[in-house]
Amino acid sequence: MYESVKELVKDAEEKGLSISELMIQQEILENQGTRQEIWQRMEQNLLVMQDAAKRGVTGKGVHSKTGLTGGEAVLLKKYRQEKTSLSGDVMLSAVQNAISTNEVNASMGVVCATPTAGSSGTLPAILFTITDRLNLSHEQMVRFLFTAGAFGMVIANNAGIAGATGGCQAEVGSAAAMGAAAAVEAAGGTPRQSSEALAMAISNLLGLVCDPVAGLVELPCVKRNAIGAGNGLISADMALAGLTNKIPADEVIQAMDKVGKGLPRALRETGIGGVAGTPTGLKLKMKIFGKKVMGD
Amino acid sequence: MVANYKSVFDIIGPIMIGPSSSHTAGAVAIGRAANKVFNGLPEKITVHYYESFAQTHKGHGTDYAIISGILGFNPDDSRVPDAINTAKSKGMTVKFIEEKEDSPINHPNTAIINLQSIDKEITLAGCSIGGGTIEVRGIKMDGFDIKPQGPLPIVLIKGNSTDKKIAEEKLNKLTQIHKFNRYSSSNKQKQMFEYDLSRQLRVDEVAKLSNKLPELIYL
Numbered sequence: 001m002y003e004s005v006k007e008l009v010k011d012a013e014e015k016g017l018s019i020s021e022l023m024i025q026q027e028i029l030e031n032q033g034t035r036q037e038i039w040q041r042m043e044q045n046l047l048v049m050q051d052a053a054k055r056g057v058t059g060k061g062v063h064s065k066t067g068l069t070g071g072e073a074v075l076l077k078k079y080r081q082e083k084t085s086l087s088g089d090v091m092l093s094a095v096q097n098a099i100s101t102n103e104v105n106a107s108m109g110v111v112c113a114t115p116t117a118g119s120s121g122t123l124p125a126i127l128f129t130i131t132d133r134l135n136l137s138h139e140q141m142v143r144f145l146f147t148a149g150a151f152g153m154v155i156a157n158n159a160g161i162a163g164a165t166g167g168c169q170a171e172v173g174s175a176a177a178m179g180a181a182a183a184v185e186a187a188g189g190t191p192r193q194s195s196e197a198l199a200m201a202i203s204n205l206l207g208l209v210c211d212p213v214a215g216l217v218e219l220p221c222v223k224r225n226a227i228g229a230g231n232g233l234i235s236a237d238m239a240l241a242g243l244t245n246k247i248p249a250d251e252v253i254q255a256m257d258k259v260g261k262g263l264p265r266a267l268r269e270t271g272i273g274g275v276a277g278t279p280t281g282l283k284l285k286m287k288i289f290g291k292k293v294m295g296d
Numbered sequence: 297m298v299a300n301y302k303s304v305f306d307i308i309g310p311i312m313i314g315p316s317s318s319h320t321a322g323a324v325a326i327g328r329a330a331n332k333v334f335n336g337l338p339e340k341i342t343v344h345y346y347e348s349f350a351q352t353h354k355g356h357g358t359d360y361a362i363i364s365g366i367l368g369f370n371p372d373d374s375r376v377p378d379a380i381n382t383a384k385s386k387g388m389t390v391k392f393i394e395e396k397e398d399s400p401i402n403h404p405n406t407a408i409i410n411l412q413s414i415d416k417e418i419t420l421a422g423c424s425i426g427g428g429t430i431e432v433r434g435i436k437m438d439g440f441d442i443k444p445q446g447p448l449p450i451v452l453i454k455g456n457s458t459d460k461k462i463a464e465e466k467l468n469k470l471t472q473i474h475k476f477n478r479y480s481s482s483n484k485q486k487q488m489f490e491y492d493l494s495r496q497l498r499v500d501e502v503a504k505l506s507n508k509l510p511e512l513i514y515l
Contacts, residue, residue: 001299023304030495031303041305048311064315066355105314108357110372115307115427117317123308149304156301162318162426164348164404170426178307215352217315268404269318270351289354 001030005154005195005249012191019181019191020143023150042142048112049101049124055109056100062107066288069218070107073100087230090133094233098125098225106218115152115161115178118217119171121225123148126179126232130186140186147185148178151198158250159257163210163269166260168221172228173205173256179232180239189240197239199249204231206252207259209267211274214285220275298474300429300447302495310428312371318405319349319356322424324376327365329432329515330409330420333452334366338411341366341383342391346399346406349424359392362407371428399423401433408434432515439481440488451491451505452513460489462508471495 002008002022012019027038056062056073063070076096079085085092101121105111114123127144130136136144152161155174160166180197184190189197205228213219245252266273275281301307312321343362345353353359357377364371364379375382383390399406403423410419421434423446431446444450453463467473475492497505502514 001302003299027304032495032498032501038304042308045305045308045311108314108377110311111314112309112311113317113321113427114309115317117312117314117321117428120314120317145308146304149308152307153299153301153304156307156427156429157299160426161307162405162424164318164424165426212352212355214355216355265347265404269348270404271355272351 001026002150002154003157005151005198005253008150008154009191009195018143018147019150019185019194020146023146039142042145045112046141046145048110049114049127052101052104052109052111052120053097053124053128056103057096061100062103062109064103064106064218065108066214066216066218068106068213068216068284069222070103072222073103090129091230091233093132094125094129094229095226097128098122098229099222101125102222102225106216106222114148115156115174116163116171118163118221119175119225119228121222122172122175122228122232123179125225125229126183129229129233130183134187136186144182144186147182147194151181151194152178155253159253160260165268166256167208167263167268168210168224169202169205169208169256170260171210172224173202173208176205176228176232176235177201179229180235183232183236184239187236187240193239195249196244197235199245199247199252200238200243201232201235202252202256203245203247204235206256209263209274210269211267211276212269212271213276213281214288215269215271215276216288219281298445298447300425300431301427306427306429310371312428313376316356317428318424318426319352319358320361321371321428322405322426322430323358323361323407324365324369324371325428325430326407326409326420326422326424327362328368329365329422329430330411330418331366331368332513332515333420333435333437334411334416334418336413337367337386338388338413340389340412342393342410344393344395344408344410346395346397346408347404349405349407350394350396353392353394358407362409363390366409366411403431438486439483440479442479442488442490444477444490445475445492447492448515449493449496450515451493452515453489453491453509454486454511455489455509456487459509463489463491466505466508467491467493470497470501
């Protein structure tokens with residue numbers, strides 16, 4: 001198992017293999033599956049991601065039980081069709097896929113956690129956007145997920161991926177970093193450029209708090225995935241252009257871990273601080289749960 | 297480094313019903329661990345929540361997620377959202393308690409599950425560490441007070457030195473044993489062996505082990 005990004009990149013360079021291939025080989029070796037079994041399981045995950053992204057923009061979209069989120073991916077789709085967007089259609093397709101997926105998650109639909117459910121829109125948004133942009137094959141799409149998983153394992157084992165322990169930086173931040181690194185590989189970049197993209201993506205969202213209104217994975221979680229996707233794509237582009245982060249990926253991951261541990265409990269998925277603690281946030285919480293809620 | 301995330305599918309996955317991998321899918325996993333330790337369906341379920349779990353379980357569907365696990369469901373089972381009614385219709389009593397103090401196992405996403413029937417009782421302390429992955433940091437059963445380090449998979453075997461020898465021979469063939477612990481029951485008459493493994497075992501591998509060691513629990 002790879003304990004650091006440095007080890008992963010070094011092994012890829014020495015063997016002349018892609019990160020996705022190293023991940024597949026490690027999975028075969030360490031978890032005793034056949035290549036075919038592992039490949040098919042990842043294809044199944046991809047299918048769930050595609051279904052979720054589609055479901056959120058079909059008809060009137062999906063709506064959560066609380067009414068806090070839903071139907072906004074449909075608004076974006078319409079806006080893309082009718083207006084000239086400011087950030088460009090490639091970026092807005094990422095935003096749409098991210099929001100669509102997370103609206104499905106908030107409405108208790110089926111998603112694939114990448115790495116978590118709260119951040120499940122970020123990675124597919126990056127993947128589907130570059131699939132259209134670069135005409136990726138089905139095989140390249142599946143490989144993207146293995147590459148993202150390889151980097152995600154290093155982040156998860158060294159820092160963590162739970163909002164309750166590390167804040168949103170550990171969820172949407174990690175998802176953006178995984179997506180950035182995998183996008184670099186899909187675009188023909190080197191393993192080293194993948195690690196630079198990862199380092200930039202985490203650095204860009206370092207310190208992001210986890211402050212869900214009423215403790216629900218809705219506000220501001222759904223739209224944070226849009227920012228995660230945008231951040232991932234921009235970080236991948238910067239790395240492909242040859243920009244470097246100067247602070248190495250492994251040190252950035254360590255920094256994220258330390259920042260997470262330093263966050264007060266109110267900003268780690270308790271629904272107390274941040275936007276959850278605003279007058280409107282508290283009012284929404286009262287409306288949903290009534291008086292019998294702790295933490296007020 | 298003790299790696300909690302041992303497979304690419306711990307990161308890309310699980311496929312699950314929303315909205316939270318740690319508070320929903322992870323809660324199902326903690327419930328499933330309790331189900332395996334109890335080995336059957338209980339009559340009385342009591343769940344104690346701490347910290348983030350205590351604050352946000354209602355919004356995340358943690359209640360029905362934990363009960364789903366106790367009933368043996370998977371996180372993507374469509375019966376998950378209706379699990380509390382299912383449990384009640386089977387005659388089980390279900391109670392959730394929001395604890396005010398810090399988690400006794402030192403993690404913000406902590407649930408301690410107590411399961412009872414006429415002739416047995418178990419308590420399992422689990423925490424959900426993100427992305428649907430969990431740790432089990434305490435189990436009380438049959439007079440044993442088991443305190444694993446946390447990361448799964450864990451194999452528990454109740455038995456004598458012959459069982460221990462068989463277990464080690466079989467497990468060493470399959471994978472690496474990270475950590476070994478031995479526990480004595482409160483009346484000192486029985487022994488329990490705990491093995492922390494370096495990879496998840498496949499269903500067929502667990503079935504083969506259970507053939508030789510009927511008292512085996514695989515978490």
